[in-house]
Amino acid sequence: MKPRLVLRLAALCIAVHLVGHFFGHFSWKETPDPVKQEVIRQMTGPRFEFMGVMRSMGDYFEGYGLILFVVYAMSIALILSAARYADSNHDIARNVLTPIGIGYVAMGAIEFIYFFPFAGSISLVAGLLIILAIFLNG
Numbered sequence: 112m113k114p115r116l117v118l119r120l121a122a123l124c125i126a127v128h129l130v131g132h133f134f135g136h137f138s139w140k141e142t143p144d145p146v147k148q149e150v151i152r153q154m155t156g157p158r159f160e161f162m163g164v165m166r167s168m169g170d171y172f173e174g175y176g177l178i179l180f181v182v183y184a185m186s187i188a189l190i191l192s193a194a195r196y197a198d199s200n201h202d203i204a205r206n207v208l209t210p211i212g213i214g215y216v217a218m219g220a221i222e223f224i225y226f227f228p229f230a231g232s233i234s235l236v237a238g239l240l241i242i243l244a245i246f247l248n249g
Contacts, residue, residue, distance in 0.1 A: 125215075128237070133180070189211060192207075216238035
């Protein structure tokens, strides 16, 4: 199997994660469950000062979610860019892909602990595919 194909599969996994994250992010405040509604109300209502600004925990939650959109999109762009160099310049591809692969394996572990298995599986598979592509590339 060619490293370029493996990297495209990894980018596809991250794109699936981005789409799922998109729908989850923009619907997290919508629930019929009264217990969840109370938690959301508490997260989005009370504000407190932090580093000179007034924010709620919901604001931080929203912000971190939006940051992840950027991280996922940036990762996809870097992976696909490195895939173009996989055949011609192994060092550039390896140097770009190694921290991304390790990072996605770590993200997968964190997602298994703090989120849910599907998210963890997608990140873990993406990271392992990137690491596999590095080894296939030599």
